[in-house]
Amino acid sequence: MKQLLFGLTLAAITASAAAQDRVFALAPAGEVDSSLLARVQAYLEENSTVAVRLAPAVPSEPGQNLEQIGRIAAMSMESNDHGIIVLARSTLDQPQGVCLPDDRFGVLNLARLEVGADAARIERRAGQEGLRVMSMLLGMAPCPFPLCVLVGYDQLEDLDEMSGNFCPPCLDRFERVARKAGLRIMEPPRPDSNEAAVAEELPAGEPATPDVPAAQEPEAPAQTPDAAAPVAADPAPPAE
Numbered sequence: 476m477k478q479l480l481f482g483l484t485l486a487a488i489t490a491s492a493a494a495q496d497r498v499f500a501l502a503p504a505g506e507v508d509s510s511l512l513a514r515v516q517a518y519l520e521e522n523s524t525v526a527v528r529l530a531p532a533v534p535s536e537p538g539q540n541l542e543q544i545g546r547i548a549a550m551s552m553e554s555n556d557h558g559i560i561v562l563a564r565s566t567l568d569q570p571q572g573v574c575l576p577d578d579r580f581g582v583l584n585l586a587r588l589e590v591g592a593d594a595a596r597i598e599r600r601a602g603q604e605g606l607r608v609m610s611m612l613l614g615m616a617p618c619p620f621p622l623c624v625l626v627g628y629d630q631l632e633d634l635d636e637m638s639g640n641f642c643p644p645c646l647d648r649f650e651r652v653a654r655k656a657g658l659r660i661m662e663p664p665r666p667d668s669n670e671a672a673v674a675e676e677l678p679a680g681e682p683a684t685p686d687v688p689a690a691q692e693p694e695a696p697a698q699t700p701d702a703a704a705p706v707a708a709d710p711a712p713p714a715e
């Protein structure tokens with residue numbers, strides 16, 4: 476009897492320790508400024524509240540498309556990586572981004588993201604797209620709420636008018652599915668630097684959704700054919 480209890484306790488401890496050590500990886504491909512990469516990493520951690528590790532550069536070659544780069548990146552993932560986000564120095568004839576949740580990668584095309592933007596704007600755009608990729612890698616749906624980074628958009632410039640982070644219900648949902656997926660949550664969870672600061676007080680994000688589908692079950696592999704981001708304008712219900 477005692478032995479059984481002991482075994483159970485040990486199992487519980489092991490499980491909870493293992494459940495918190497997964498991360499997202501963020502890697503460059505091609506010529507990407509390392510300080511930009513570091514700032515995007517910080518942006519993603521601050522606004523998503525989950526850990527993002529910097530991974531080594533993806534060994535890509537000129538002429539490879541985003542999907543090829545993503546597949547190479549995915550092969551380099553470590554066992555604790557939930558998925559990998561690649562900041563790629565690609566070309567203007569490639570899409571702005573591609574995300575294949577089933578294959579656990581998203582690739583952002585810097586050549587497009589930096590059009591008409593200064594350093595701060597490039598960082599913000601990459602951060603926004605990075606958050607969108609992370610949410611897709613966790614199987615989250617787009618958000619109909621205009622003040623959310625997960626809302627659908629058409630033009631690159633629309634990103635600059637949009638929110639830089641999750642709306643409160645999406646932030647709650649993100650954190651919930653991230654925990655479920657075993658991702659390490661950053662402490663302290665939320666900086667009060669932006670819109671996310673109001674998240675705590677809003678009742679909207681409470682458990683109304685009975686059970687979010689497991690992390691790796693996106694409805695369809697989303698792909699960004701064009702300037703549009705990886706998300707359809709399809710009005711899905713908010714995370715009520």
Ligand SMILES: [Zn+2]
Nearest residue numbers: 618623642645
């Ligand atoms: Zn939202």
